[in-house]
Structures are given as C-alpha cells and as structure tokens.
Amino acid sequence: MNDMEKEGRKLGEDPISAAPEEVSVDWRGRPCKPNKHGGMSAAIFVLGLQAFEMMAIAAVGNNLITYVFNEMHFPLSKSANIVTNFIGTVFFLSLLGGFLSDSYLGSFSTMLICGLVELSGFILLSIQAYLPQLRPPNCNMISDEGHCQEAMGYKSLIFFVALYLVALGSGCLKPNIISHGADQFKRSKKLSTYFNAAYFAFCMGELIALTLLIWVQTHSGMDVGFGASAAVMAIGMISFISGTPRYRNTPPRGSIFTPIAQVFVAAISKRKQICPSNIEMLYGGSQNNVQNRLLSASPNVTNLLHTDKFRLLDKACIKIQDGRKESPWKLCTITQVEQVKILISVIPIFACTIMFNTILAQLQTFSVQQGAAMNTHFTKTLKIPPASLQSIPYIMLIFLVPLYETLFVPTARKITGTESGITPLQRVGVGLFTATFSMVAAAVVEKKRRDNALSGNQTLSIFWIAPQFLIFGLSEMFTAVGLIEFFYSQSLEGMQSFLTAMTYCSYSFGFYLSSILVSLVNRITSSSSRHGGWLGENDLNKDRLDLFYWMLGGLSLVNFSNYLFWSSWYSYNPSLSPSFVSQHESHGEDLENMINTSK
Known part of the structure; x- marks a missing residue:
C-alpha cells in the first residue's frame, strides 16, 4: 500500500476513492521515465504519421470520383454517392477507433493495427487499378448485359473491400493519432503547441496530396496514384513504429460505457432520495476538497472535483446509511458522476x-x-x-x-x-x-x-x-x-x-x-x-x-x-485545467499539510 492509499484510509475513505493513479507505461509495459519517454521528441514520430496518412487518404478521397466514374464505370450519380458515403464513413468510424483504444487495445496497438489495415486497402486499390482484368467492363458498350452485370458484381466487390479497408483503417486511426500524440505531454502547458503542430502536419499532408499526388494520378494513371498513396502510408507507419521506444502509452481501462451506464442506473434507482447540500456526505466527497486536489495535481488526473451542474446525477453518490455494501450499479464515485456531467455538457458544443x-x-x-x-x-x-x-x-x-x-x-x-x-x-x-x-x-x-x-x-x-x-x-x-x-x-x-x-x-x-x-x-x-x-x-x-x-x-x-x-x-x-495542475504542483507541500491537519 502506497502513501496516498494510507492517507486515504486514515481519512476514513473507501479504497476506490483513494485509488492510486494508473501510470503511463512504455512499450514493454514498464513505468515510463520522465527524462526518457514522452515530450516532443516522442510526438514528432506521431506527427510524421499524421502528415503521411493525411497525404495518402486525401489523394484518394479528393479524386476518387474520377476513378469510380471512368475506370469502374458506375453512373455519375452513383459515383457521387460512393464518394460521399466513403468520406462520411471514414469520419464516422473514428468513434469505433476511439472506443477500441480507450476500452481494450490502447492507442498504440489500435494505431498499429488500423494503420496496417489502411495500408492493405491502398495496396489492393492500386492492384485493381493496375490489372485491367480486375476492373469491371462498361456495360453500356457490351451487348450481353447479363454477363456484364455478373462480371461487374464480383469486380466491384474487390473495389468496395479495398475502399472500406481504407475507410476502416483511416477512421479508426484519426482520433488515436491526436490522442496518442497528446498523451506524450499529458496535461502540460505544451499541449496547445502540440495541437498546432498536429494541424500544421495535417495542412502539409493535404497540400502535397492536392498538388503533387493529384498530379501523379492525372498524368501517370490511377494505379500509380494509388501506389503513391500506399507508399506514403508505408512511410508514415515506419515513422510511427520508429518512435516505439520513446512513447508514453496509456493502458486501456475496460469498457468506457460501463461506468457511464452505472451513473444513470444508480441515479434513477435513487431518484427519490434527497440530494445532500454538503458534498462531503457523497461517496468519496469528504476528501474532494483536499486529497482529490493532491491527486489531481499529478500529470495523470484520476479524480474530478465536484461541480453543481446536473445535481440530479449526484444521487448516484448517495450512500445508504444501513451498513450494507452497495454494488457499482447502485453507488458511484464523484469522479464517475462528474465525467458523465462533462459528456452531457459537451454535446451542445459538438452540435454547434x-x-x-x-x-x-x-x-x-x-x-x-x-x-x-x-x-x-x-x-x-x-x-x-x-x-x-x-x-x-x-x-x-x-x-x-x-x-x-x-x-x-x-x-x-x-x-x-x-x-x-x-x-x-x-x-x-x-x-x-x-x-x-x-x-x-x-x-x-x-x-x-x-x-x-x-x-x-x-x-x-x-x-x-x-x-x-x-x-x-x-x-x-x-x-x-x-x-x-x-x-x-x-x-x-x-x-x-x-x-x-x-x-x-x-x-x-x-x-x-x-x-x-x-x-x-x-x-x-x-x-x-x-x-x-x-x-x-x-x-x-x-x-x-x-x-x-x-x-x-x-x-x-x-x-x-x-x-x-x-x-x-x-x-x-477545475481539476482538468492545466493551470490548476501547475498551481497545485507548486503548492504540493501546502496540500500535504492540509491532509495531515485533517487527520
């Protein structure tokens, strides 16, 4: 039992409320070292993947309708729908990538797997564009329409398999590129600089795709163009893998939806309870103003301070005063409830x-x-x-x-x-x-x-x-x-x-x-x-x-x-604010004295 857990038990808190933070690990699963892992020296490899992946997918997406209409011989209206559905699917699948990363695989493993999936899609596209026998004929110029439709069927299947391998890989990769790079800084003051650098890499990838790679597709053929996308995607993966020894990796924590569901179930089951005005009466609340602040002063924020919005959800933290041990579906921590409050609060921002x-x-x-x-x-x-x-x-x-x-x-x-x-x-x-x-x-x-x-x-x-x-x-x-x-x-x-x-x-x-x-x-x-x-x-x-x-x-x-x-x-x-973190890191001794005084 570490010192923080001991302090929590001395304060009379439940072990779950005083649980230690989960530290970041390197590629071997060992705790990271501040002077060896993370920072811009690690993030630069992720930025390389950001630029090259954007270059590859933008070159395909922005000129895809040319290939679908001229080479795959789909009608113009259907060609436009194929392109629109492809782009929409890429962005929508980002939710799947975020879920897999946070819940089960971690960002590094998710990026590695999905990057290879996207690369395989580019390779299959370039092979089909190169081999005429894998492309469907133009049925408007063939008298045997039945045979033509049959040939178009299985050859179109190859195209859609390749296209949606790209969509699956790119969609699941995108949010993890951003979050994995940001994990190298955690909640430090350099985060804003990293996000600007990531956007700069995005712009460079788009610019090269819209000029150089589109020009290659136009003058050398779509097979060479798709091959160029596969090549730059491979370079991006090499860049990403090269940074493996320096990455700070965040381990997955199981399903991210279970704790959210527990809050709603617990709040509904205790809807008739009267929510106390004193937050110290809530589960984990007595340390909310002291020990949680000390925990939040670390780079890995594991506890959230209580806020007054959506007070109905606070009922999920009400403890039944009969000595019975309640299940996680009946009693939730303040941190769980506050995370749900944040999720509800960001939805209008997202919608705008x-x-x-x-x-x-x-x-x-x-x-x-x-x-x-x-x-x-x-x-x-x-x-x-x-x-x-x-x-x-x-x-x-x-x-x-x-x-x-x-x-x-x-x-x-x-x-x-x-x-x-x-x-x-x-x-x-x-x-x-x-x-x-x-x-x-x-x-x-x-x-x-x-x-x-x-x-x-x-x-x-x-x-x-x-x-x-x-x-x-x-x-x-x-x-x-x-x-x-x-x-x-x-x-x-x-x-x-x-x-x-x-x-x-x-x-x-x-x-x-x-x-x-x-x-x-x-x-x-x-x-x-x-x-x-x-x-x-x-x-x-x-x-x-x-x-x-x-x-x-x-x-x-x-x-x-x-x-x-x-x-x-x-x-x-406030516990997610970088200024709060830096302020309490500089006043760590004062907070420790506060805990000692409260014993």
Missing part, C-alpha cells in the same frame, strides 16, 4: 460545429463546380484544375499556423493570462464566426459570375473564388484545433481517444446535413416556382447557388449565436 462542416462540404462540391464554370486559365497555355483550389487555404495555413504559435499566442497570453493565448472555446467561437463570411464571399462572387454569364460579358477568372477558400481556411485553423484541444482537455484519463473522435464525427454529420439541406431546399424551392428549384437545373447559370450560399451564411450566423449561449453556459471542471 456540425454547421461549420456543412459549409466545408460546399467548398468541396459546389465551389468546385463554380470554378469549372469560370475562366481557369492561369496563362495562355496553363489551366488550373478547379479541384486544386482546395489547396489554396493549406498554402496559406502552412505560414499562418507557425505565426499563430510564435506571434499571436505570446501576445494574447500577456493580455488574457491564458497559456494558449485564448481558451479552446474562444478559439472555436472565432472560427465559427469567421466561417460565415466564407459563405458571404461565395454568394457575392456567384452572383457576379452568374450575372456576367447571362449578360454575355467576359467570364470571371477562377481566382475570384479564392477568398471563400482563404476565409474558410482561416476559420478552420481556429475551429478544428480548438475543438480537438477542448475535447481532449475535458476528458478523463482513459476517454481521450473517444472524445477526440467526436471532432471527426462532426465532419461526418456535417456532410450528411449538407445532403439533407440540398434535397430539402431543392424540394421547397421547386414547389414554389415553375423551375427546378435553386439547385435543380444542373446548370449554374440557371440555378440560384448564390441564394443557397446566402441561406447557409444566415444559418451559420444563427449557429454562432447558439454557440455563444452554450459556450457561456459551459463550465470547465
């Missing part, structure tokens, strides 16, 4: 980011169509592919992200006193507000482009739509990084990967909401006019894409107002 990703979906679809209807000439002989406009924000961001970290953060820190310059919630708010102007810029340019086309004036240059990409890129730097930092910082030890996965799940819901909005707007506007609706003519000169953009800008502004309410309502648990 869905509209942000709906705007992103427009930039990857309608804005590309805008560019295709404009003058794409850069010089007399050189044309700019409309899809390559998506690289514009990443070119800007590879310069802005370092400037943000080196100039903005130190300046803002002096003003706000916050280590990261502004809090994660403030950072998300800035991004959500800025995203509105991306749609405003898109609407203004589309109106001008459409008027020019209908009046027979000179076609606008494709560079007119660059501002909407630049503005959204700036907003994404704030929103994406702030949201990841927020979810990670507000999760208890053992749930970081799952909560981080909610960030990627927001991308999935944003794309799905975009499909719903397009169908809904088209149905409503077509019923109120003799035309096919704002987006129903398949001709941007006849459609009213500008009005659709204005609508999204209005919805984005309403969403930002909604976010202001929920972000002001949200309260950080």
Whole structure:
C-alpha cells in the first residue's frame, strides 16, 4: 500500500476513492521515465504519421470520383454517392477507433493495427487499378448485359473491400493519432503547441496530396496514384513504429460505457432520495476538497472535483446509511458522476460545429463546380484544375499556423493570462464566426459570375473564388484545433481517444446535413416556382447557388449565436485545467499539510 492509499484510509475513505493513479507505461509495459519517454521528441514520430496518412487518404478521397466514374464505370450519380458515403464513413468510424483504444487495445496497438489495415486497402486499390482484368467492363458498350452485370458484381466487390479497408483503417486511426500524440505531454502547458503542430502536419499532408499526388494520378494513371498513396502510408507507419521506444502509452481501462451506464442506473434507482447540500456526505466527497486536489495535481488526473451542474446525477453518490455494501450499479464515485456531467455538457458544443462542416462540404462540391464554370486559365497555355483550389487555404495555413504559435499566442497570453493565448472555446467561437463570411464571399462572387454569364460579358477568372477558400481556411485553423484541444482537455484519463473522435464525427454529420439541406431546399424551392428549384437545373447559370450560399451564411450566423449561449453556459471542471495542475504542483507541500491537519 502506497502513501496516498494510507492517507486515504486514515481519512476514513473507501479504497476506490483513494485509488492510486494508473501510470503511463512504455512499450514493454514498464513505468515510463520522465527524462526518457514522452515530450516532443516522442510526438514528432506521431506527427510524421499524421502528415503521411493525411497525404495518402486525401489523394484518394479528393479524386476518387474520377476513378469510380471512368475506370469502374458506375453512373455519375452513383459515383457521387460512393464518394460521399466513403468520406462520411471514414469520419464516422473514428468513434469505433476511439472506443477500441480507450476500452481494450490502447492507442498504440489500435494505431498499429488500423494503420496496417489502411495500408492493405491502398495496396489492393492500386492492384485493381493496375490489372485491367480486375476492373469491371462498361456495360453500356457490351451487348450481353447479363454477363456484364455478373462480371461487374464480383469486380466491384474487390473495389468496395479495398475502399472500406481504407475507410476502416483511416477512421479508426484519426482520433488515436491526436490522442496518442497528446498523451506524450499529458496535461502540460505544451499541449496547445502540440495541437498546432498536429494541424500544421495535417495542412502539409493535404497540400502535397492536392498538388503533387493529384498530379501523379492525372498524368501517370490511377494505379500509380494509388501506389503513391500506399507508399506514403508505408512511410508514415515506419515513422510511427520508429518512435516505439520513446512513447508514453496509456493502458486501456475496460469498457468506457460501463461506468457511464452505472451513473444513470444508480441515479434513477435513487431518484427519490434527497440530494445532500454538503458534498462531503457523497461517496468519496469528504476528501474532494483536499486529497482529490493532491491527486489531481499529478500529470495523470484520476479524480474530478465536484461541480453543481446536473445535481440530479449526484444521487448516484448517495450512500445508504444501513451498513450494507452497495454494488457499482447502485453507488458511484464523484469522479464517475462528474465525467458523465462533462459528456452531457459537451454535446451542445459538438452540435454547434456540425454547421461549420456543412459549409466545408460546399467548398468541396459546389465551389468546385463554380470554378469549372469560370475562366481557369492561369496563362495562355496553363489551366488550373478547379479541384486544386482546395489547396489554396493549406498554402496559406502552412505560414499562418507557425505565426499563430510564435506571434499571436505570446501576445494574447500577456493580455488574457491564458497559456494558449485564448481558451479552446474562444478559439472555436472565432472560427465559427469567421466561417460565415466564407459563405458571404461565395454568394457575392456567384452572383457576379452568374450575372456576367447571362449578360454575355467576359467570364470571371477562377481566382475570384479564392477568398471563400482563404476565409474558410482561416476559420478552420481556429475551429478544428480548438475543438480537438477542448475535447481532449475535458476528458478523463482513459476517454481521450473517444472524445477526440467526436471532432471527426462532426465532419461526418456535417456532410450528411449538407445532403439533407440540398434535397430539402431543392424540394421547397421547386414547389414554389415553375423551375427546378435553386439547385435543380444542373446548370449554374440557371440555378440560384448564390441564394443557397446566402441561406447557409444566415444559418451559420444563427449557429454562432447558439454557440455563444452554450459556450457561456459551459463550465470547465477545475481539476482538468492545466493551470490548476501547475498551481497545485507548486503548492504540493501546502496540500500535504492540509491532509495531515485533517487527520
């Protein structure tokens, strides 16, 4: 029994309330050493995987419709659905990756397995693209339709197996890349710097994919392009495995949903109990203000301080005063209850980011169509592919992200006193507000482009739509990084990967909401006019894409107002604050004296 357990027993607490923290371990399962494991020297290997994996998946996802339509011979509408479903599935599967990591495998093992699964999918895609006998024929050019459909069936199966191996691997890998890298710092002041570095690696991967790898696919064939994705993914895995001796690994803690379910079951079973006003009467509450603070001062936060929100859930901590031992389904710790409170509290924040990703979906679809209807000439002989406009924000961001970290953060820190310059919630708010102007810029340019086309004036240059990409890129730097930092910082030890996965799940819901909005707007506007609706003519000169953009800008502004309410309502648990940790690390002796006084 260690000193902390002894102190807990002297205070008369239950062993579970005073349980020691679970230390991080190295790849052999031994306790980590501060001077040997973790830190940026370990995280750099994870950042390598982040950049190369993003490079591989972005090169496939952004040009997949070309392969599906031209080589796999699917109809255009079905090809578009295949691409949309693939991207949505990648982001949605991040929840599975977070669950497996936190509950059973740990982030290192999950990343190793899922990285190899993704690599196998890229290899299978490149093999199919290389061998004509593995690609289905074009049934429109073959008289024997029955035989053609049969051939298309099993060859399409190979394609979907390969594609969803990539989706499974990438989806489960994404949240663990972020959380495993952040685990190298725990809750230190360098976390914000790491998240900025991770976003910089993401931008570099996207930029190279949208320029170099897309160019390889266009000029050398999709087989070489998919092979290039497999090669860079292999390099990413080599980078990740190379850092194995230096990683600080967090062991899995069993199902993350069981403790959550126990809180609800216990609270419902004791719903008729009167919740005490004195938290010391709750299970584990008498040490909440003293010993829990000392425990929370360590890098691995294992106990949460009590908060006053959702007091009904506190009933799960009420002890029956008849001397009977209660099961975990009848009696829960304060830490369990507080984690559930955090999960409930972050749901509105998560929901407010869905509209942000709906705007992103427009930039990857309608804005590309805008560019295709404009003058794409850069010089007399050189044309700019409309899809390559998506690289514009990443070119800007590879310069802005370092400037943000080196100039903005130190300046803002002096003003706000916050280590990261502004809090994660403030950072998300800035991004959500800025995203509105991306749609405003898109609407203004589309109106001008459409008027020019209908009046027979000179076609606008494709560079007119660059501002909407630049503005959204700036907003994404704030929103994406702030949201990841927020979810990670507000999760208890053992749930970081799952909560981080909610960030990627927001991308999935944003794309799905975009499909719903397009169908809904088209149905409503077509019923109120003799035309096919704002987006129903398949001709941007006849459609009213500008009005659709204005609508999204209005919805984005309403969403930002909604976010202001929920972000002001949200309260950080103080025991998860880096400033709380550093403050109590420097006052450890004072806290120890407080415990000794309370004996």
